[in-house]
Amino acid sequence: MGLQYLRDVVTLELDRDKCTLCGMCTNVCVHGVLAVDDNGIHILERDACMECGACAMNCPAEAVTVRAGVGCAWAIFRDWFRKQPTANNRQQVVI
Amino acid sequence: MRWGIRRMHYSVPAGLYAIGQPTHESPVLVTANYKLSFDLLRRELSGKDLWLLVLETFGINVWCAAGKGTFGTAELVSRIQKVELDKVVNHRTIVLPQLGASGVAAHRVRKATGFRVKYGPIRACDLPLFLKNGLKTSEENRRIKFTFRDRLVLTPMELVGAWKISLVVLLLLFILGGLSEQEFSLQGVLSRSLSPGLIYLGALLVGSFITPILLPWIPGRAFSLKGAQLGLLWAFAASITLASAWSVGSIIALFLIVPAIAAYFAMNFTGCSTFTSLSGVQKEMRIAVPVIILSIVTGGVTLVLGKFL
Numbered sequence: 001m002g003l004q005y006l007r008d009v010v011t012l013e014l015d016r017d018k019c020t021l022c023g024m025c026t027n028v029c030v031h032g033v034l035a036v037d038d039n040g041i042h043i044l045e046r047d048a049c050m051e052c053g054a055c056a057m058n059c060p061a062e063a064v065t066v067r068a069g070v071g072c073a074w075a076i077f078r079d080w081f082r083k084q085p086t087a088n089n090r091q092q093v094v095i
Numbered sequence: 096m097r098w099g100i101r102r103m104h105y106s107v108p109a110g111l112y113a114i115g116q117p118t119h120e121s122p123v124l125v126t127a128n129y130k131l132s133f134d135l136l137r138r139e140l141s142g143k144d145l146w147l148l149v150l151e152t153f154g155i156n157v158w159c160a161a162g163k164g165t166f167g168t169a170e171l172v173s174r175i176q177k178v179e180l181d182k183v184v185n186h187r188t189i190v191l192p193q194l195g196a197s198g199v200a201a202h203r204v205r206k207a208t209g210f211r212v213k214y215g216p217i218r219a220c221d222l223p224l225f226l227k228n229g230l231k232t233s234e235e236n237r238r239i240k241f242t243f244r245d246r247l248v249l250t251p252m253e254l255v256g257a258w259k260i261s262l263v264v265l266l267l268l269f270i271l272g273g274l275s276e277q278e279f280s281l282q283g284v285l286s287r288s289l290s291p292g293l294i295y296l297g298a299l300l301v302g303s304f305i306t307p308i309l310l311p312w313i314p315g316r317a318f319s320l321k322g323a324q325l326g327l328l329w330a331f332a333a334s335i336t337l338a339s340a341w342s343v344g345s346i347i348a349l350f351l352i353v354p355a356i357a358a359y360f361a362m363n364f365t366g367c368s369t370f371t372s373l374s375g376v377q378k379e380m381r382i383a384v385p386v387i388i389l390s391i392v393t394g395g396v397t398l399v400l401g402k403f404l
């Protein structure tokens with residue numbers, strides 16, 4: 001699964017009782033963190049999660065929660081020197 | 096995009112665009128009004144007939160705009176209503192880039208407009224196949240890769256981003272070069288600050304260029320730790336070349352400061368990567384930032400004391 005960041009830090013949580021197995025969260029995740037199979041929804045690769053929030057945003061049942069944000073040292077620096085934290089502010093170029 | 100000098104604001108007006116000769120049945124693709132993505136899309140889709148719905152993201156690409164919320168549910172819903180998309184096409188499906196998903200709640204869009212959101216492939220070059228396969232994408236194209244090439248493309252931005260602080264550092268080294276018992280001459284100061292300047296630039300290069308491109312092969316997970324290791328190698332290389340004639344105090348300072356600089360710049364690459372989480376970077380910084388500061392300050396004190404004692 002290629003590059004992974006720090007272990008055991010991610011805030012991703014699943015409420016399996018709420019899940020309707022629609023599969024949307026597995027669709028939107030670019031890291032294949034979540035999976036739906038015969039046993040229901042589960043977290044496959046927790047440490048691969050980058051807390052982008054796409055799964056939680058697109059879960060119609062509100063079964064997934066994550067503290068979404070950007071893993072960017074610069075943005076965090078800025079927040080340290082600012083009273084109220086800025087909104088999610090990505091400094092990445094992908095497309 | 097962080098260019099340090101000026102944010103690039105290349106945008107196209109938001110609205111509905113026709114590519115080729117689209118009909119009531121043609122697919123609708125949604126994108127940001129960042130000009131570079133827009134042009135790339137048009138190029139990849141040339142020869143096809145479809146609708147392109149461009150959202151107002153203020154010239155920011157899909158990924159960054161989704162994080163900010165400008166590529167978001169509210170803008171998408173209001174844009175669909177503004178262009179009266181329901182009158183333009185007969186079907187009720189729109190295709191969004193997968194990287195826009197962190198800003199858009201598909202089920203809310205459907206509730207508000209009747210349009211079903213389909214998340215397409217990550218890369219524009221996979222779109223033609225996606226369209227041909229009836230809006231289906233492979234698992235493979237849903238996964239983000241952070242390849243050697245991706246990292247290579249991103250590193251120049253890191254270097255450009257470091258120019259301001261680098262000027263300050265080089266100036267400081269120049270001033271430090273002037274603190275000498277020898278008689279003052281510009282040439283003397285320049286030659287004394289040449290090696291430290293080169294060593295600094297080397298540390299910058301190690302942290303913001305070499306570490307990022309070698310990322311998967313350097314042990315450890317924290318970016319700063321990866322940078323510090325290569326920084327240590329560079330300090331060692333410098334100590335037997337550029338700094339071979341330095342005093343013990345200066346060599347100690349070299350080994351304290353150079354890895355710290357490399358660690359700092361490597362840590363800044365987290366923002367360019369596609370797999371670091373907010374919680375992770377916060378944890379990394381809570382440890383790395385004090386260590387980096389302590390290391391640089393101790394090194395600086397050793398250096399200055401060495402000059403006077």
Ligand code: SF4
Nearest residue numbers: 029049050052053055
């Ligand atoms: S937050 Fe993002 S990376 Fe993490 S599981 Fe959800 S979609 Fe995947």
Ligand code: SF4
Nearest residue numbers: 019020022023025059
């Ligand atoms: S999106 Fe929500 S409801 Fe759908 S499979 Fe994922 S957790 Fe379950």
